[in-house]
Amino acid sequence: MIELGKYIYAIFIAYSIGLLLIGLLIWQSFSSSRRARYALEAQEAAAKGKHNAD
Amino acid sequence: MSIWEYANPVKFMRISGAALPWVSWGAAISVVIGLIWGFLTPPDYRQGASVKIMYIHVPAAMIAINCWLMMLVASVIWIVRRHHVSALAAKAAAPIGATMTLIALVTGAAWGQLTWGTWWVWEPRLTSFLVLFLFYLGYIALWEAVEDADSAADLTGILCLVGSVFALLSRYATLFWDQGLHQGASLSVAAGERMSIVYRYPLYIAMLGFFLMFLALLLVRTRTEIRIRRTIALQSREARS
Numbered sequence: 277m278i279e280l281g282k283y284i285y286a287i288f289i290a291y292s293i294g295l296l297l298i299g300l301l302i303w304q305s306f307s308s309s310r311r312a313r314y315a316l317e318a319q320e321a322a323a324k325g326k327h328n329a330d
Numbered sequence: 331m332s333i334w335e336y337a338n339p340v341k342f343m344r345i346s347g348a349a350l351p352w353v354s355w356g357a358a359i360s361v362v363i364g365l366i367w368g369f370l371t372p373p374d375y376r377q378g379a380s381v382k383i384m385y386i387h388v389p390a391a392m393i394a395i396n397c398w399l400m401m402l403v404a405s406v407i408w409i410v411r412r413h414h415v416s417a418l419a420a421k422a423a424a425p426i427g428a429t430m431t432l433i434a435l436v437t438g439a440a441w442g443q444l445t446w447g448t449w450w451v452w453e454p455r456l457t458s459f460l461v462l463f464l465f466y467l468g469y470i471a472l473w474e475a476v477e478d479a480d481s482a483a484d485l486t487g488i489l490c491l492v493g494s495v496f497a498l499l500s501r502y503a504t505l506f507w508d509q510g511l512h513q514g515a516s517l518s519v520a521a522g523e524r525m526s527i528v529y530r531y532p533l534y535i536a537m538l539g540f541f542l543m544f545l546a547l548l549l550v551r552t553r554t555e556i557r558i559r560r561t562i563a564l565q566s567r568e569a570r571s
Contacts, residue, residue, distance in 0.1 A: 280382075287379065295386075300429075308551075315561050
């Protein structure tokens with residue numbers, strides 16, 4: 277059993293906020309990456325469609 | 331082959347796409363091992379169990395400072411050689427650096443409360459870190475505020491040069507002013523100052539994990555910026571025709 281004693285609250289604050297911020301950063305990075313990839317694919321498809329129509 | 335060939339967006343996308351899964355898995359594995367191993371270390375004879383905060387505080391602070399220095403190098407490359415990938419890499423790195431600075435400030439405050447009896451004190455290391463965080467926010471805001479991408483890259487490049495003073499101050503504040511509460515470097519090559527291997531090895535793993543996590547996120551975010559830039563270019567081409 278890990279003994280944290282009187283330090284438990286400060287350690288809990290440090291780890292929970294630290295890991296939460298890292299989690300948010302990773303989530304934001306991958307979600308904006310996915311959005312950018314879909315937007316580019318849609319734009320390239322539209323450009324290709326227009327090129328073929330011409 | 332010249333290193334500048336990697337500044338080609340197509341080549342960058344190809345190489346970064348191949349490297350990303352390896353870097354991401356390496357980051358995930360080493361962060362998990364480093365933090366769990368660090369959490370399981372025995373209490374320090376002086377700091378007690380509060381030493382466990384070190385495994386998240388020190389790697390975050392290391393990335394916070396070195397991320398700005400990476401942005402500095404990328405900004406100088408943009409200013410001198412006008413490689414767009416370097417400007418976009420600097421832009422992509424800023425939110426990572428800002429988050430790591432915030433983590434270092436919060437975890438440092440919690441650690442300070444235990445060891446110094448206060449959450450915050452206006453001493454050199456802490457104050458220069460707070461200023462560095464504000465510089466990160468200003469840098470991100472400046473990128474968003476300027477519509478023309480090249481002008482934004484120029485202006486943020488100059489801001490990065492100025493902010494580098496605070497990044498270096500954050501790193502060496504405890505050496506410049508020997509009056510703060512903050513301790514010196516956690517890791518030292520001097521034999522007498524070395525911390526026990528019980529604490530040192532998990533810290534090395536955590537630092538490696540944070541570095542790989544920074545690299546993985548930097549690649550993901552730079553690739554995103556390149557895609558956004560390409561989408562905008564296609565949209566303007568379509569609008570013109």
